[in-house]
Amino acid sequence: MRKITIKVLTKLPTKNVTNGLILILILFLYGIIGSHIIMGYNLIDSIYYSIITLATVGYGDLAPTTGLQKIFAISLALGGVATVAYVFNIILANFQERMSEYSKGVRKLKTITNMDGYYVLCGYGRVGKVVFQELKQRNQNVIIIEKDKEKCEDVEENESVVVINEDATEGDLITKLAGDKCQSVIISTGSDVTNLFIVLTIRETNPDAWIVSRCSKSENMSRLKRAGANKVVSPEVIGGKDLYFQSAKPHTLRVTVRHNTDEIYDEFKIISKHGCTLETIDYHLPGIETPLSRRINTKDLEDGKRYTEHLNAHPEQKEALDNLYKSVNNVHSHVISGPDMRTLDELMKDLEKQGEVIGKNLSNKEISEITRKELEI
Incomplete structure (x- = not known):
């Protein structure tokens, strides 16, 4: 605790504290000069009287007698109390502020440490x-x-x-x-x-x-x-x-698969299960290198469920999607982002169990060669 306190004190802002110390010095000079002129003391006694009056000690060996001397003593004592209280209040407030910031810093460091x-x-x-x-x-x-x-x-x-x-x-x-x-x-x-x-x-x-x-x-x-x-x-x-x-490039997977529209929801359940996000779907027209791309950008299983229910409720849209899948021979790619490569590897294993996986992180050119060969068969 002592080390923390020293660390905090050494970082306190000095501007307001310095101003307070300057006020004390000015008040001290006022006391010395006033003691010499008004009280009639020599230099040593003037310094002594100023210190004990500012500190409100008042031993009684030196005491004002005239009205002017008493007024001077009162002003010196009140000024000393007010100024010293002001300086200590600044130090305490700044100390509390720094301690609060230090405490926040410790909590943030703990949060970062707990992150995987x-x-x-x-x-x-x-x-x-x-x-x-x-x-x-x-x-x-x-x-x-x-x-x-x-x-x-x-x-x-x-x-x-x-x-x-x-x-x-x-x-x-x-x-x-x-x-x-x-x-x-x-x-x-x-x-x-x-x-x-x-x-x-x-x-x-x-x-x-x-x-x-x-x-x-x-x-x-x-x-x-x-x-x-x-x-x-x-x-x-x-x-x-x-x-x-x-x-996110190191944690993005492009997996090329072959399946029909009836397997869309099953595939999405696997993606959602691993906490990954389906970013885009690329539909590969046979023999054409540039695919048709759709940005999906979702990881919520409810989105997949709603989409499936929508297709079941609208046969004409389901038929249109079926025709799209038929036109690409059911070949398409998913761009999937995940928290880390380990998660994506586990997701890949589940996708391979679920259906036909043509390849991982294949380029458009490589996929185009595969679909072109299918046209020749």
């Missing part, structure tokens, strides 16, 4: 907010580093969200957070210089960290890549959602 894995988001501006919403929607653990407290007022902290109001370019905070438990560092500040500095800082001590950086000017993209960023994106071009998808 997390994303670090540097910068909570216009783009950072979009990225955060994407992460939050997928129930990811997020640590936001933003020095401007006002920008983070709308963020509700809990066991999966921690806000740190510090500058990511100062100290070793970012290098510590970008360790083994960090799934990705997303740098979304509006300054390319700041982003570059953060990338360099992380890469010095974390060669395996997955870093995705925002870039405002196209000419700086190559610099950020050379500095060590795995992905450099321009939100002005592709938007905040794509910044998230790039950060």
Whole structure:
């Protein structure tokens, strides 16, 4: 406890305390000069009388006798009490504030320690907010580093969200957070210089960290890549959602399957069971490299249930979907994001048990070759 107290006291803001000490010094000089002129004491006695009066000790060996002397003594005593009380009140208030901040810091550190894995988001501006919403929607653990407290007022902290109001370019905070438990560092500040500095800082001590950086000017993209960023994106071009998808790249799976519309719900149950998100569905027309893509962006099993019920209630739409599946020979790909690769591996095993899996993370060109061969048969 003594070490904590010393640490807090050494970080107290000194401006108000200094002003209080200056007031005490001015009052002390007032007492010395007044004691010499009004009380008629020599220098030593003037210092002595000022100290015991300011401290309200009053031994009685030196006492005012005239009305003017009594008024002077009263002003000196009251001024001393008020000023000393003011200074100690400032020290106590600042001490309590620092202790409160220290306590919050300890709680945040404990929350981070208890996280199985997390994303670090540097910068909570216009783009950072979009990225955060994407992460939050997928129930990811997020640590936001933003020095401007006002920008983070709308963020509700809990066991999966921690806000740190510090500058990511100062100290070793970012290098510590970008360790083994960090799934990705997303740098979304509006300054390319700041982003570059953060990338360099992380890469010095974390060669395996997955870093995705925002870039405002196209000419700086190559610099950020050379500095060590795995992905450099321009939100002005592709938007905040794509910044998230790039950060989730290590934990995204594209699985190509073959099944009919009757198996849609069973497949979605597997995805939801593992807490993963179905991002998009690509329908591969035979022999054509570029697929038809639909953005789904859901992990809620109820969404799949409602969709299935809707198809059953509308036969004409079910028939249209059946025709789409027939046109692609039931071949399509799902882009699925998950909390980690272990989860995606388990999901893959369940999908293989459920139906025919053509391949994992195949390119459009590879899938096109497969469908082209089927046309030749």
